[in-house]
Amino acid sequence: MKKQQYDAVIVGAGHNGLVAACYLQRAGLKVLVLEKNPHIGGATTSISRYENFTYSNCSYVYSLFRQEIARELELYKFGLQVIPYEGGAQIIKNADGSYDSMGTYWHGDANRREVERFNKRDATAMERLDRDIVRQCKFIKPLLMRTPPDPTSFKPRDLMELLYLGQRFYGIGKQRMHETLRFYTMSVADYLNEYLENDALKSYLAGGATVGTALGVYSPGTAYVLLHHAMGDIDGTVGAWGFPRGGMGSVSKALNDSFIASGGTVRVDAGVSDFIVEKGKVKGVKLESGESLSANLVVSGMDVRRTFNAIDPNELPKWVIERAKHFRFRGSSGKINIALDSLPSFKGIPANSPCMTGDIHISQSMDELELAYDDWKAGKWSQKPYLDILIPSLIDPTMVPEGKHWMSVFVQYCPYKLAEGEWNETRKQAFGQHIVDRIARYSPDFKDKILHMEIRTPKDIENETGMSEGNIFQGELTMDQLIFNRPIPGYAQYRSPIAGLYMCGSSNHPGGGVMGAPGANAAREVLLDLGKGK
Amino acid sequence: MTNVNNQRPLYERPILETAFYPSYKHLIQNDQYEEWGGYTTLASFASEGQEYFSVRNACGVYDICPMLKYRISGSDAERFLNRLMTRNIKKMLPDRVVYCVWCDDNGHLIEDGTLFKFSETEFRLCCAEHQIEWLLDSAIGYDVDIEDVSTDIAALAAQGPVSCSVLKKMGFSGVDNLKPFQLAVFSQLGFDVMISRTGFTGDLGYELWVNSSDAAALWEALFEAGKSRGIRMIGSTALDMLRIEAGLIMVDVEFMSCFHTVRHLREKNPFELGLHWLVDFNKGPFIGRQALLKAKQNKPQRQLVGLDIDWNKQADSALIYDSKDCSRQIGEITSALWSPVLKQNIALAFLDAPFYEGNKSMWAEVYLHRECLWERKVFECRVTPKPFYSPERKSLTPPEDL
Numbered sequence: 001m002k003k004q005q006y007d008a009v010i011v012g013a014g015h016n017g018l019v020a021a022c023y024l025q026r027a028g029l030k031v032l033v034l035e036k037n038p039h040i041g042g043a044t045t046s047i048s049r050y051e052n053f054t055y056s057n058c059s060y061v062y063s064l065f066r067q068e069i070a071r072e073l074e075l076y077k078f079g080l081q082v083i084p085y086e087g088g089a090q091i092i093k094n095a096d097g098s099y100d101s102m103g104t105y106w107h108g109d110a111n112r113r114e115v116e117r118f119n120k121r122d123a124t125a126m127e128r129l130d131r132d133i134v135r136q137c138k139f140i141k142p143l144l145m146r147t148p149p150d151p152t153s154f155k156p157r158d159l160m161e162l163l164y165l166g167q168r169f170y171g172i173g174k175q176r177m178h179e180t181l182r183f184y185t186m187s188v189a190d191y192l193n194e195y196l197e198n199d200a201l202k203s204y205l206a207g208g209a210t211v212g213t214a215l216g217v218y219s220p221g222t223a224y225v226l227l228h229h230a231m232g233d234i235d236g237t238v239g240a241w242g243f244p245r246g247g248m249g250s251v252s253k254a255l256n257d258s259f260i261a262s263g264g265t266v267r268v269d270a271g272v273s274d275f276i277v278e279k280g281k282v283k284g285v286k287l288e289s290g291e292s293l294s295a296n297l298v299v300s301g302m303d304v305r306r307t308f309n310a311i312d313p314n315e316l317p318k319w320v321i322e323r324a325k326h327f328r329f330r331g332s333s334g335k336i337n338i339a340l341d342s343l344p345s346f347k348g349i350p351a352n353s354p355c356m357t358g359d360i361h362i363s364q365s366m367d368e369l370e371l372a373y374d375d376w377k378a379g380k381w382s383q384k385p386y387l388d389i390l391i392p393s394l395i396d397p398t399m400v401p402e403g404k405h406w407m408s409v410f411v412q413y414c415p416y417k418l419a420e421g422e423w424n425e426t427r428k429q430a431f432g433q434h435i436v437d438r439i440a441r442y443s444p445d446f447k448d449k450i451l452h453m454e455i456r457t458p459k460d461i462e463n464e465t466g467m468s469e470g471n472i473f474q475g476e477l478t479m480d481q482l483i484f485n486r487p488i489p490g491y492a493q494y495r496s497p498i499a500g501l502y503m504c505g506s507s508n509h510p511g512g513g514v515m516g517a518p519g520a521n522a523a524r525e526v527l528l529d530l531g532k533g534k
Numbered sequence: 535m536t537n538v539n540n541q542r543p544l545y546e547r548p549i550l551e552t553a554f555y556p557s558y559k560h561l562i563q564n565d566q567y568e569e570w571g572g573y574t575t576l577a578s579f580a581s582e583g584q585e586y587f588s589v590r591n592a593c594g595v596y597d598i599c600p601m602l603k604y605r606i607s608g609s610d611a612e613r614f615l616n617r618l619m620t621r622n623i624k625k626m627l628p629d630r631v632v633y634c635v636w637c638d639d640n641g642h643l644i645e646d647g648t649l650f651k652f653s654e655t656e657f658r659l660c661c662a663e664h665q666i667e668w669l670l671d672s673a674i675g676y677d678v679d680i681e682d683v684s685t686d687i688a689a690l691a692a693q694g695p696v697s698c699s700v701l702k703k704m705g706f707s708g709v710d711n712l713k714p715f716q717l718a719v720f721s722q723l724g725f726d727v728m729i730s731r732t733g734f735t736g737d738l739g740y741e742l743w744v745n746s747s748d749a750a751a752l753w754e755a756l757f758e759a760g761k762s763r764g765i766r767m768i769g770s771t772a773l774d775m776l777r778i779e780a781g782l783i784m785v786d787v788e789f790m791s792c793f794h795t796v797r798h799l800r801e802k803n804p805f806e807l808g809l810h811w812l813v814d815f816n817k818g819p820f821i822g823r824q825a826l827l828k829a830k831q832n833k834p835q836r837q838l839v840g841l842d843i844d845w846n847k848q849a850d851s852a853l854i855y856d857s858k859d860c861s862r863q864i865g866e867i868t869s870a871l872w873s874p875v876l877k878q879n880i881a882l883a884f885l886d887a888p889f890y891e892g893n894k895s896m897w898a899e900v901y902l903h904r905e906c907l908w909e910r911k912v913f914e915c916r917v918t919p920k921p922f923y924s925p926e927r928k929s930l931t932p933p934e935d936l
Contacts, residue, residue, distance in 0.1 A: 087545075103545060109572025110548030112664065120682060124667040127793060134796045173798050175640060353545045 004294040006032040006265070008526070009285055011272045012301030012466070012505070014042025015065075018255035019519030020299050020504040020526075022073045025264040027527050032293070033264065034285065036271025036466065040256050042301070043465045043472065044514055046249025046399075050452035053406050054399040055337035056248040057454065058465065058472070060390060060408040061085075063232030063241040064515040065251065066145060073258045080254035084234040084242040085395050088358030090204040091348045091442050092118070099348030099442070102200060103355035119198040129195040129205075134238060136183055137231040139172055144231075144510045144517045147493050147525060148484040183223055184479055187216075189366050191223040199365040207363055207386035210412050212472040212512060214330035216373030217366050221478045228477065228513055243392045247399055251514060275300070275307075275501060277315040282500035296500050297530075299522060303467055303474040304487035304507040305329065311498065320497055323488045327507065328481060331416030331458025331470035332376055336409040336435050339452040343391070343405050344443045360389040362442050372413055379419025381431050386412040387438065404451075411435055416458040416469040423459040431457060473512025474505050483509055494522035495529075502526050539574075549574050552599035553688035553749035558767050568770055571600035571662070578769035583874070585772035589735050590875050592764030593694040595756065596734075596773055598741065599749075603687050604659045604669060608678040611655050618672055619649070620804060620826070622817040626651045631715045631730050635804050635812050641825030642792035642801035644668060645785060646809075648732060650717060658683075662785050663793070672821065688749035691732075692756065693739030693776075695925075696763045698933040701729065701740060703759040709740070710932035723748075723755055734773060736780020738927045763936075778871040778882065781840055781920030783807055788838060788868045788882060806834045806884075808920075837890040840922055841867065843879040843898055843915040848872045852898040854883055858912055860899050864889045867898065873922060880922045881915075890917065 010021045013035035025031040033040075039047060043058035062082050070076065088104040102118055105111040115123035149161030169177060183191065188209035192202045206217045209225040216222070234240040244250040256266060274286040275298060284294040300307040308316060308324040345351055346360060363369055363386050372382035388410035393400040400406050418427060432455035440447045458470025467474055475481055484492045487507040494502050504522030506512040527533045537551040550573050558579075566577040575597065578585055588594035606615060616623040619634045626632055628651055635646045647661030659665070669680045692700065701709045705722035709729055712718060717730035725748040733739035744752050757765055777784065785791060789802040803826060804813050813826055843849050854865035865885035873880050881898075889896060893916055902909045927933055 105545070105548060107548040107572075109569075110544050113548075113572065114544055121667050121670050124664040127664070128667065131794055131796060138796060171798065176798065350543060350545065353543075355545065 004284075004296065006030050006293075006295055008032070008297040008299060009034060009293060009295040010299045010301060010504070011285065012036075012042060013040035013252070013256070013266055013268070014301050014465070014505070015044040015252050015255060015514055015516060016504050016506060016519035016522075017042070017299070017301030018252060018259055019069055019073070019516040020301070020523040021264055022255060022259045022262065023520060023523030024299075024526060025259060025262045026073075027523075027532050029297075031259075031264045032295075033259070033266045034270040034272055034287070034293075035266065035268045036288070037464065038268050040266060040268060041249055041252035043461070043467065044248045044252045046247030049337070049454045050339045052401045053339040053404070053452065054247050054249075055406060055454060056392065056408060057337060058335060058456070058461065059248045059514050060335075060392070060410065061241045062244050062248065062251065062514060063234060063239075064228065064513040065232070066516050066520065067233075068145065069516040069520050073255065075251070075254040075258060078254040078257040078261070080250055081245040082234055082242040083245060083395055084237065084240045085358050085390075087353070087355040088360065089346070089349050089353070089355035090200050090361045091346060092200050093364055101346070101348035101355065102204070103349075103353060104358060105355075115198075115201065118201065119196075122196045122198045122201055125195045126201075129192070132179065133226060133230045135172075135176060136180065137227055137238065139168065139176075139180060140227060141231055142168070143483070144515065145521065147521055148486070148509045150484055150490065150492065152490075185220055186223040187218050187220050188222040188226060189217040189370075191226070203363045203366050203369055204361050206366060207361060207369055207388070207412065210369065210373070210386060211388070211410070212333055212412075213476045213478070214328075214332040214376060214413070215476075215478070217369045219373075224479065224482075225477055228511075243396050245396055245398065247392070247396075248514065272310065275311050275498070277311055277498050277501070280315060280497070280499055282498050297502075297526065298500060299502045299504050299526065301505045301519070303327075303329070303471075303505050304503065305468045306466060307496070307503055307505075307507075311501075316497055320488060320491070327487055328476045328478070329416075329467075329469035329471035329474075330476060331462065332413045333458065333461075333470070333472050334381065334411035334414030334431065334435070335456040335461070336411065336432055337454040337456075338407040338409065338450055339400070340405040340407055341449040341451055342403060343394070344407075344446040344449055346443045348442075356391065357394045358390070362387055362389075362438070376413035376415050379415050379417060381411070381414045381434065385414070385435070385438065387435070389439065409435060409439065414457055416462070423457050428455055428457055428460070431455065474507040475511070477511045482511065486511060494518075494525040548572070552597050553746040554597050554599060554690065554753050557750050557753035558597070561767050566769060566771075570770065571602075573600040575600065576767070576769040577771045579767045582769060582771040582775075585766055585768035586775050586874060588764060588766040588768060589694040589737055589739075589772065589776055591694065592766075593692055593697045593700050593760050594735075594766055594768040594772065595760075596691040596693070596768050598689045598691050601684070601689065602661050602664060602682070603684045604665065605681040605683045606657045606659060606669070606678060607655055608676075609655055610676040610678045611657055614673055614676040614678045615649065615657060616817065617820050618669075620813040620820055620822065622814040623649070624817065628653055629717050631717055631732050633812070635809055637803065637822035637826065638792050639822055639825065640792070640801070641803045641822040641829055642795075643789055643804060643807065644791050644793060646783065650730065663791055668793075686746055687743055688746045688752075689741055689743045690752070690756065691734065691739060691741045692760075692765075693733045693735040693737050695738055695927055695934070696760075696936045697739050699936050700756070700760040700763050700765060702935075703763075704755050710935075712740070713931045714929050723751065725751065727752060734780070734782060735776040736782065736921055736923055736928060737776070737925060738930070738933050774869070775871055775874070778869045778880065779873050779875065779921070779923040781882070781922055783838065783882070784869070803829050803834075805829055806836055807838045833887055836865070836884050836886050838868070838882060838884055839890045840918045840920040841881040841883045841898070841915045842918040843870075843881060844913045845911070846872060846879055847900060847902055847911065847913075849879065849881055849898045849900045849913065849915075852881075852900045854885060854889075854915070855897045855899060855912075856889070856894075858897050858914075860897065860912060864896060876923055878922070879913075880918070882920075885917070893917065
């Protein structure tokens, strides 16, 4: 085995791995990042798959990334530019077969008047819903960049942290405590039903709460996922989403450049097959090529299952192996990136409406969304899936040749395991074709404009990014897998049973989304253990 | 006249024009547009000083179309409203208007507004923020119809010492018999004009309510009658000056509706705003009663008061301290004005207990921007009764014939 050249080895150049790497390198450590793919970024990539088109291949919008991380790591100096998008539309099929759309607008009164066209009461109720969701976000936001306390521990730090949590909770007042406790256990459908009447409006909001989660809109616990859509911000506008100029790959590129500029090293085509562990201590990593690298400090950006699968079971407690095995991934999302010859039109959306620059949705009702989930349970892709359709080139023209466009289509649900058999090229194409047909029902000129498609099933996502079962969050975001339960009770502080082996992926608190918080939190814990902590 | 911009699709033109906008468009001199409730309104038409004085001196007209108007009718209308409002609505006589507030179950203020009673079964609520969801949800179990008639009804406020004379000149004979907070319907113009002796200026004044289709005709008749009496359109800057002098509170300035507060404890109850007189615990159940009963047991920790500040510089957004060295903050100013009619530096301010009572001395920390340099000043101030300005003509019936 090679003599130790690096103080720390980070496994995986996803955004969290890079965030952790940046912090450790800036703290004075000599850091090496190992990436199995020929490119960095993990699920935060912009790789051209067709001529001069750039896609955001996996993750496709930016909001949750912690501002403090971006500032501390100088990502804006390294080229990251985020442009908020405004608008969005829910296509509505009228009873008489004609089409309309309910747009969302930057202007509060315009937005209200638009909803009023469909339901006067809901137009005002939306304001109360927004208020209550922002209240929940305000409660949880400060926790994102903190290490969760272990509720069974009597260590001063855990007790202090529990006290902090408790004080925050009691600080919100009786009524909001009741509301919060209900919120965390409710289904998104039940939650929205308490506010809204219009089914299309509810489905527009509810669909987002099932993203990356193999649960339906009526499944308890899904209301919480609403927060993952609302707790981010762009330039202080809470709940706003944006496009990084050049695609999501610009985030990992800025992280990479920041890391390199501070003296770090990245090796691509260097997948890790094993963590080398001796007597409970990490000693290095073994690459797929057979090469071994020595290191007393290793940070795994891989999800919890893959991390523990790469350790000799002799070195791990049995229950930890089992917990890692049973951590719920359950791939349920697909992604299709489409190069378009020109801008398609949508039924019910006026051609020059700014609503086109935002997210377009075609699901008509909560029941339709629940049925979409039923298909997943049966091992099929949804006949009428929840689709989050965006045309980022309307805002960022640099991603496509002039006059052309690209469309990002997020699909919920698409199973990791098909009932009819393993995923293969034929089934993958059939899945892609099904989605194209679905969109074409609402966009008659869409099919003729398709130049290229990148179809990604959960299997593809797993194969490329390594995320188990292709779960986009490195594990579902439900209460049993959050905070001190994420990823494993007792190991929710970015440490593992192996001394010197840490975890920084989204399997850890606070979970998935391009947030960077797990990476930053893990780096903080590493530095604390090294006596360099703040 | 038509509102051309209102015909454009929402995504091209999110802001609407009021029913009167085409009538007074030609009077807009300095393009001080201001959006209010999704409508194009004016901060001032020409000169805010002149507009202010038109109300204290002659007749100023303010477009109140963006206000929300809800028709509340049905056999349970009164019972429903009595449970909604903190005031005793059963005491209201027909053809009367009351100022009222309503709260949520926590006793937190939702909004303030005016309630018009036409009969036991027919009311109209007028306020600044959208309430339809709250009204409908509160009406569960009541035989009551609630309808948002905001765009069906257009309204102007005509305020000032000669306002009554102008209305009489328009042919509304008997309008001078209207007592404060009384209303009547007049049809001399060939269409119904509901006139209420109400306003937001603390002066003699009336509000005129018509079907939106009659808006242009009403405006023409009003300005024709008033043109020799100094009538003017006024913008929101002048109105704000007037309402501060009258000691009237404004939503999103003195309080934020609990519909919008995100931070815990930012909500206000009526007592904190000094609106004790609007809460009637003897009338039977109403929304927020229990919470307010509890709140009433203790003095409010903070309360809104009027302040009189030394010197002549308007103390906008100033923080209030208990000593001149500004070491302990005891409150803050929500609205401030150099009052042109009183020649006094006044403000509405929230003060901590016990400073809102008695005549304790306190200091306002004011930042003045003078020729591109910020200067910090500390002025002594003291609690003073509201309203700051309350002319006799405000309540005189019939008003002086000017």
